Amino acid sequence: MDPVTAVEAEKADDRALAEALIAGRPEAFEPFVERFGPLIRNFGRRMCGHRDDADEVLEETLLTAYLSLKDLHDPSALRAWVFRVAANACLKMRRQDRLGAQREIGLEEILPGPGDGGGPPQIPDWSQTPLDRLLQDELRGKLDESILGLPSDYRIVLLLRDQEGFSTRQTADMLGISETLAKVRLHRARLALRKSLEGYLKGVSA
Amino acid sequence: MSTPDHVLSCRDMAKHLSDYLDGDLAASLTALIDAHRGECPPCEAFIRTLRRSVELVRARPREPLSEGVKTRLVEALRQARDRPPRL
Numbered sequence: 001m002d003p004v005t006a007v008e009a010e011k012a013d014d015r016a017l018a019e020a021l022i023a024g025r026p027e028a029f030e031p032f033v034e035r036f037g038p039l040i041r042n043f044g045r046r047m048c049g050h051r052d053d054a055d056e057v058l059e060e061t062l063l064t065a066y067l068s069l070k071d072l073h074d075p076s077a078l079r080a081w082v083f084r085v086a087a088n089a090c091l092k093m094r095r096q097d098r099l100g101a102q103r104e105i106g107l108e109e110i111l112p113g114p115g116d117g118g119g120p121p122q123i124p125d126w127s128q129t130p131l132d133r134l135l136q137d138e139l140r141g142k143l144d145e146s147i148l149g150l151p152s153d154y155r156i157v158l159l160l161r162d163q164e165g166f167s168t169r170q171t172a173d174m175l176g177i178s179e180t181l182a183k184v185r186l187h188r189a190r191l192a193l194r195k196s197l198e199g200y201l202k203g204v205s206a
Numbered sequence: 207m208s209t210p211d212h213v214l215s216c217r218d219m220a221k222h223l224s225d226y227l228d229g230d231l232a233a234s235l236t237a238l239i240d241a242h243r244g245e246c247p248p249c250e251a252f253i254r255t256l257r258r259s260v261e262l263v264r265a266r267p268r269e270p271l272s273e274g275v276k277t278r279l280v281e282a283l284r285q286a287r288d289r290p291p292r293l
Contacts, residue, residue: 029283033276041275042268055275062279063286111220112252120248127254131265134258143262162263187224194252194259 011076018075021066036062036079039164040086046159047090049148053098061086083164084174090156091175099152110191124202139200146196154189161186214238216249227257 017035020028037058044057065085072081093099112121135143147155160171161182172182219242225231226239243250271279 024287026284026287029280030276032283033271033279037271037276037279038268041271045269058275059279059282063282066283067286107220111217112248115248120246123248123251123255125251125254127251127258129258131261134262135265135267140266143266147263158263162260163266165264183224187221190224190256190260191220193263194256197259197262198255 010079014078015076018069018072018078018081022069022072022075032066033062036065036082040082043083043086043159043164044090046144046147046163047152047156048093048099053093057086057089057093060089064089080166080170080174083160083166087156087160087174090152094152099155100148102153103151105151105154105188105192107188107191110188110195124198126198126201129201134201142200143197146193146200149196150189150192154185154192157182157185158189158193162190214242216242216246219249220252223253223256226253227260 014035017028017031021032040061041054041058044054044061045051048054048057061082065082068085069081072078090099094102112123115121133139147158150158156175157171160166160174161168166174168179168182168186171186172179175182177185219239222231222235222239226236231239239253243253
């Protein structure tokens with residue numbers, strides 16, 4: 001199935017699921033949990049870092065999303081709806097200072113400085129290492145550490161855009177920020193992630 | 207010394223790299239970056255590793271839910287339907 005067809009099929013499935021939930025059909029609960037449980041728990045785990053907090057985000061998200069479905073105008077947008085609720089659950093944790101210290105990422109800390117003697121910087125190129133090798137257990141842990149090391153305002157944008165594939169506009173709407181700010185945070189989060197991964201991966205060969 | 211309009215400095219180029227990777231840049235700026243990376247090995251490595259970083263986030267596998275968690279969540283939804291809590 002090509003990507004466009006897959007997206008349309010997913011929307012049709014989500015529409016049917018949302019309509020069954022809104023109609024109060026209990027047989028829709030299991031597919032709802034199967035569809036969104038792993039997505040939201042994974043999102044919560046990478047956002048919060050702690051298993052208990054991720055479980056809290058998951059339960060709060062599914063219950064709140066279900067109970068507020070009457071406000072969902074487009075049932076085919078169920079996925080964005082559920083993630084909006086999940087983002088709010090995470091932002092609530094941020095207000096409670098449970099997601100780590102807030103700070104801005106400055107460009108100076110994530111762009112390479114000059115190399116030895118003021119010449120061009122040396123940039124290790126680990127991009128040819130196969131993805132499955134980079135995602136083996138130890139390095140996968142380093143990826144998680146690197147994402148978790150981002151300030152939460154940046155982390156949430158990176159996860160919504162690059163992990164979940166939402167557009168900049170959808171991401172900005174979910175977080176109540178401008179598209180410009182979402183773009184700035186995404187860019188700096190990616191640069192910071194690249195720099196952090198470089199520390200782990202510069203010695204990894206293809 | 208300022209950089210001529212038809213050439214991008216490494217630092218100026220870095221500001222646009224996310225839009226470049228996402229295909230959201232104007233064609234003229236995309237062409238400038240394409241030209242720059244062809245002549246600047248450090249920037250070429252930087253762009254390739256930045257792209258790989260994004261791919262890694264996308265490719266990270268998700269862990270399945272345990273049966274116990276699934277059952278608990280389905281039950282919580284059933285209870286919420288029967289006794290909607292105040293949000």
